[in-house]
Amino acid sequence: MRNDSRLSRMLHVLIHMDRHQDAATSEMIAKMLNTNPVVVRRTMAGLREEGYVRSEKGHGGGWRLARPLSEITLLDVYNALGEPHLFAIGPADDQPQCLVEQAVNAVLADAMKKAEALLLRRLGGVTLEKIAAEFEAKMTARSAAAYSCAS
Template identity: 80%
Template sequence: MRHDSRLSRMLHVLIHMDRHEGAATSETIAAMLNTNPVVVRRTMAGLREKGYVRSEKGHGGGWRLGRPLSEMTLLDIYEAVGEPAVFAVGPACDQPSCLVEQAVNAALSDAFEEAEKLLLTRFGKVTLADIARDFDARMARHPALAAHAGTGWHS
């Protein structure tokens, strides 16, 4: 099943924005993500509501961080993009009348809830500043790399 890449994309953008002077327009961000400006606005809207980014219209407008990366966790961004379903596997029916199906759902739910809890707990412990630090380390090892060529973004 195809996955939801909104979380991944927003993390990518936020870290670039931290290293970027001035506001970034939806068009610039879209070029970086190989997508469309409207998709960027749509997804960033969730982050704006929570205060992780701000947007401004008009000349010199665009998107800016609303707080430092050290004050955003993976969990925050996951929630801001709409808390998409974590799992691609699930029950055939949510309120089954069949007792066998109820027992099956109970067994699966137990396992899935435990795994989800672990995942989200871990998400809550990782800040975007942590990821940015990892990026710095990668940059130090591969100083020649410069992706997003011509888009105004450093890699």
């Protein structure tokens, strides 16, 4: 559990959801991700609130895409997850009195801000459809559906 893997997991799931029509239950998705149905619901809740997926209770229920992959960027998913902390490092004190510490924090914050901006800009520039297309390319190259997990 070293990293926050929610973004990675949700991207993975959304693309799979696009590849079969019918609703996917939390249990199916959990098996795909090697995790627990409750974790799935918890994490997907953010995506539902932002309108990227829908969920239905009862028989035949489960999760469905609510938008085409072409209209969802990686940044959208990141935002829907509540914009989790990107960095593992940070200042020791957010409001230091010491001017030296302020100067140190300013330099670090600036560098991190620039790096974060670059990362988010990249996430915003890639749609899920693009990743799906890359996958399709690999698939036809190998012509072997078995490589895709649980699909």
